[in-house]
Amino acid sequence: TERSLVLVKPDGFARGLTGEVLRRIEAKGYRLAALAVTTPDTDRLHRHYAEHEGKPFFEPLVAFMSSGPVAAVVIEGERCIEGFRALAGATDPTAALPGTIRGDLGRDWGEKVQKNIVHGSDSPESAEREIGIWFPEL
Ligand code: GTP
Ligand code: MG
Numbered sequence: 001t002e003r004s005l006v007l008v009k010p011d012g013f014a015r016g017l018t019g020e021v022l023r024r025i026e027a028k029g030y031r032l033a034a035l036a037v038t039t040p041d042t043d044r045l046h047r048h049y050a051e052h053e054g055k056p057f058f059e060p061l062v063a064f065m066s067s068g069p070v071a072a073v074v075i076e077g078e079r080c081i082e083g084f085r086a087l088a089g090a091t092d093p094t095a096a097l098p099g100t101i102r103g104d105l106g107r108d109w110g111e112k113v114q115k116n117i118v119h120g121s122d123s124p125e126s127a128e129r130e131i132g133i134w135f136p137e138l
Contacts, residue, residue, distance in 0.1 A: 009064075
């Protein structure tokens with residue numbers, strides 16, 4: 001069965017939305033396989049966001065992601081990668097549809113970093129790579 005790496009990003013964690021995100025994951029029927037709260041260092045984030053290196057939002061994104069605790073979660077279930085991205089909604093929380101995590105709970109705060117509450121792996125290859133970064137013991 002498929003696994004995905006979900007992060008409740010610093011904005012979502014600080015707003016107390018971790019429980020709400022986990023509730024939606026469990027209500028959908030996915031299992032929680034690992035769960036940790038940690039403030040990631042920039043080395044870990046450079047590895048996590050390697051595909052975005054060189055883009056204009058890369059350094060602000062890394063700075064934001066290292067600014068406070070996140071909840072890192074491994075979820076499990078058939079097609080949970082695609083399924084969690086559907087739960088999360090579009091990257092831009094203003095455009096994300098109501099009913100999704102970002103659409104219901106996110107907005108534009110007028111900052112250069114796009115704060116959008118959650119991360120979810122985008123492919124099986126990304127998921128296994130990211131799980132190795134956040135949970136090397138798994
Ligand atoms: P993640 O699940 O967080 O990976 O989001 P995503 O897959 O929907 O987006 P993507 O991987 O393309 O980008 C990673 C993160 O970088 C996003 O979640 C945003 O926080 C940020 N980001 C992406 N594109 C932009 C952009 O054009 N401008 C800004 N400011 N931030 C962006
Ligand atoms: Mg992504």
